[in-house]
Amino acid sequence: MNPLARKLEHFTRLTAADKAVLDDLAALPHRTYAPHTDIVREGEPPRVMRLILSGWACHYKMLEDGRRQIVGFVLPGDLCDLNVPILRAMDHALAAITAVSLVEVSTDTLGAMTLNHPRLLRGLWWETLVREEILREWTLNLGQRDSLERTAHLLCELFVRLECVGLADGPKCPWPLTQTELADTLGISTAHTNRVLQELRTRGLIILRNRTLTIPDLKALQRVALFNPNYLHLEREVA
Amino acid sequence: MNPLARKLEHFTRLTAADKAVLDDLAALPHRTYAPHTDIVREGEPPRVMRLILSGWACHYKMLEDGRRQIVGFVLPGDLCDLNVPILRAMDHALAAITAVSLVEVSTDTLGAMTLNHPRLLRGLWWETLVREEILREWTLNLGQRDSLERTAHLLCELFVRLECVGLADGPKCPWPLTQTELADTLGISTAHTNRVLQELRTRGLIILRNRTLTIPDLKALQRVALFNPNYLHLEREVA
DNA sequence: CGCCCGCATTGACGTGGCTCAACCCGAGGG
DNA sequence: CCCTCGGGTTGAGCCACGTCAATGCGGGCG
Secondary structure: OOHHHHHHOOOOOOOHHHHHHHHHHHOOOEEEEOOOOEEEOOOOOOOOEEEEEEOOEEEEEEOOOOOEEEEEEEOOOOEEOOOHHHOOOOOOEEEEOOOEEEEEEOHHHHHHHHOOOHHHHHHHHHHHHHHHHHHHHHHHHHHHOOHHHHHHHHHHHHHHHHHOOOOOEOOEEEOOOOHHHHHHHHOOOHHHHHHHHHHHHHOOOOEEEOOEEEOOOHHHHHHHHOOOHHHHOOOOOOO | OOHHHHHHOOOOOOOHHHHHHHHHHHOOOEEEEOOOOEEEOOOOOOOOEEEEEEOOEEEEEEOOOOOEEEEEEEOOOOEEOOOHHHOOOOOOEEEEOOOEEEEEEOHHHHHHHHOOOHHHHHHHHHHHHHHHHHHHHHHHHHHHOOHHHHHHHHHHHHHHHHHOOOOOEOOEEEOOOOHHHHHHHHOOOHHHHHHHHHHHHHOOOOEEEOOEEEOOOHHHHHHHHOOOHHHHOOOOOOO
């Protein structure tokens, strides 16, 4: 099932017609990218919106001296750069972490597709607002949580996001991130990232092996992380 | 002059009719808030979009144990919570820093006002995208820059944003933030915030006295901060 | 089969920024 | 005119996290 449809169902109940539109979207020609390659570079003029169908990608920004910060992960069912074509230049890059398959959608196509589907349009708005809220939570994460809490928080977030597009398997989910990528996300060094992961393992909070993350007790990990899932707005609206 | 109009002019050329709409917006009944009071609390159902007419406010998030992170500043001409009424609950609060005067705009009113003003609508999109990009830059700031660079960066950002709504006076701008508020923004302690400000003063990069910030050499401060204004997207589109 | 190479792991040691506590200062109010 | 109070400033000591460098290790490839 279309991961975007699956995600939007967390927010609102879609009609069959809505789902058909999303399937049309996912049926556009796929583009694929190899792991660790750039999909969009900083400074390029933005052309289109993208919908990730499979694989993990990330947005990142760099400082002139080479320091890199990952500013967001893009998972299957996530949109990138909705409406960004309004701007003249990308101010952050998008890179594939694993092999990625996505479709590109022009503003016009998207407009035509959603024209008679107000729920879908609301759903896209919701997606945008959640993305923005994730950024705020990351700001809180980097500013206030210590490295253990911060790491645990990121694990919780990604696990929940994967779960809601059906990519978790019980307490397990895929975990393609290297410790370097984790470090660039968490604002700590790779050495320290490793020590923090060891600590989480020692405490029995995570099992991380063979690119698979297992969280035996999600509630416990969430407590350590001071994780409150509200910011992901996954409860369906009443309407 | 309407600060929002002034800001949007950095992005696109507005028609007289566009400006009239913005003046109608600013002519809605004003609400005022005393310094250091909450305007919206976390958890409340969002009702309206807000446009700040004067004063400074901030968005913040708190951890259960009381740690606080400021996740954005809202200056005159800034919008808050455009489209947020889609969500069920606010996940961050909005607080007045100085005395604040704002107007509340319902989704319907806003829709009606922009209906025949596509440029304005594009302008609001631009505003939203810039706000989101500021969040990404803050993530980079907190994750990668050290406390001196980080502080300098925030000073640069706020100065430039004030300048573009006409609130800077040459190299000077108002500076209502306490060191506690700065610390909660920068993710460092108040003691360290103080030391960093002293360092910037000693280096002659800033003069900060009587709630007024003077930046004698903006380029120099920007170099220290690794500040690149691109992310604010202030260059007007060609069209 | 053995070599490489990218990633993970670990230890020793350095340091940026924290904590805590004291002290200063100016503004406002009784 | 003094007292209070909310900032701002500063020092001493500590700790979380960084740096650097070495070591392990699994998997792909010649």
